[in-house]
Amino acid sequence: MIIAESQQQRHAFEDTFTQLGLSIVGCFAPEKLSDSALQYYAQQSIDLWLLDSDDNGELYQKLDQLLEAAQYSQSGQQKLITKPQLLIGFEQAPPLSASQPYGKWQRQLRRKLASLLNLPQLNITPNAAARYRPWRYVLLLVADSQHLEPVQALLTQLSAELPVSILLAPTVSTKGNANSGNINPDQSLHALPAYLQQDNDWRCQVINSTLNMQAGHCYIVPLTEQIVCDSTGRVIINRQQQGTLAQLFNNCSEVFGEQLIALCFTKIASDRQVNTNNGNTAHSNAAHSLIKTSIVFDAASIAAANHSLLWQPADMSAQDLQALAAKVSHLCQ
Template identity: 25%
Template sequence: MAAWLRSVTDQLAPAIALLASRRSRRDSLAEVLTAFGYRLVFVDGPQAMVPADLASVETDLWLLDVAEDCESIDWLLGQSDVPVLIGVGDTPAIDSEDYPRWQRQLYNKLLPLLGSPPTGVAPTFAAAKAPGLAGCVWVLAASLGGPNAVKAFLDLLPTTLPVAFVYAQHIDAAFEAQLPQIIGRHNDWRVVNCVAGARLAPGEVMVAPIERSMRFGPDGDVRLSDAPWPGPYQPAIESVIDEVMRSFAPACGAIIFSGMGEDGVAACGRMRQSGMEVWTQTAESATCAIMPQAVQDAGHSSRQGSPEQLAGALRDWLEQEWAVAP
């Protein structure tokens, strides 16, 4: 039997209709969504539903947590006139360090689709309040021709901006130590190689390690592993983008500069689907356009430009989104 949840006090909150296969998942998700301040207008499993039932639900978004195909899911994906969000990931144990990240990831998926609810509590994260932490974090990703492009980009950006960068460059490990000098000369950015325990600060560019994988802890500190990056590329741009999004969303983005291959395309899609910016270097300005073009061809690039144009665009974006003083 469908459960309809309405209250007099939350009429202005965006409405969510929830379909989840398991009762335990419906209960836990309903609790979290209500705590965020959203209005649950429908909660049920998909098995007993028919299209006529779904069409009668007045909602701003359908949230689906289902493990099987059925008529109701097919109808929503093809006929719904409101957004349909599929999947929220496995819910970590409530006392684990990954639980706040999962909450924030879910909230950040809802935010660009529904906006902020007028009441409720947005999930917080220790890293967002750490002293000196960057206002937002962007990935600078590159391969062949990348160092020159990234340097040209940084040369035109003032270090007073409330942003830090994680620079993922496909390069032989023998040149990793030289990357800060290569891209940091002629500008005032603090370009550093990645070390365990470090935290990103405004005006800083952190070079992703080549032979060791990295992640960010609950308070934004760097965690290094002796395990290599997954996949054929070192570092794995795919993993770097996913990790930055997991740790800093929605205050993050990515720029794909000159390079070969298609590393990072899928992660760029996930970033765009979550409402964050993904920009790419134009083919005519790149030494090798294969990597940025792959992102653009997949429909994941929200802006294209030369390194110089992208620098100006980021300054404008920060002025709009973060109220940077001119």
């Protein structure tokens, strides 16, 4: 869990943790994390809390009390949740564009993490060229953020060795999640990687800064900000404008063309169908939203696209999901 005052610091922490293959439960500015949210996360099984704010002492005291209380049930019996490690404060990260000082900063952080977590392998400098896996296809997934079970099941069925990079656009349900309490959508978004990575080898992360897509990675799109991709797989985040599914779809369709596979999990699909240029059939309705809270793709956009479109109900059976995974795998060969 990352709590840092500076946006640059948050991006640097998240970038380094992702490179090391560590799952990020959340990445917040202190003012964005309410007391109820802090209490919620304190009760989760988190190995490391990284605190870096102007009020480290006050934040540490509050968190330490919550973590201590989380060790015990209401009856006073000790729970199985292990109290996590805390890293309080760290040297300010240089800009990501300053490669040499940024690399030095990352090495210092790796050494600190290796010691705290007792993971000496984190201290081994990764070879970026060997680590990078080029993609040949892009899979755009759209699903209600409160109904991501089929997405997680699909990732479990799909091999992370496929030459495909995934963009996941979770839409926010107006009803919310009864189990989420006061956790806001942004907090829920950062909790998704740990959930989506269960029982599979995909590496999932929320898009927080400009990056280059890789095969075997699932990038979670925050529609609160505009995400723009280019044909090389570079993903650029525009914080000045709010993103929409229509903008994301049209951008991906334009730059990726036949390399794009779009898949929408939804409980609302019209009876109308349009044919794409490659003969596939897609449900569409220009007058109604395919997902309750979002205006999605109109028939003209779909008909003009050269990519594969697969529209699936959110409540698919395990057998249907297996068949869908096989179809996606075939398209990616």
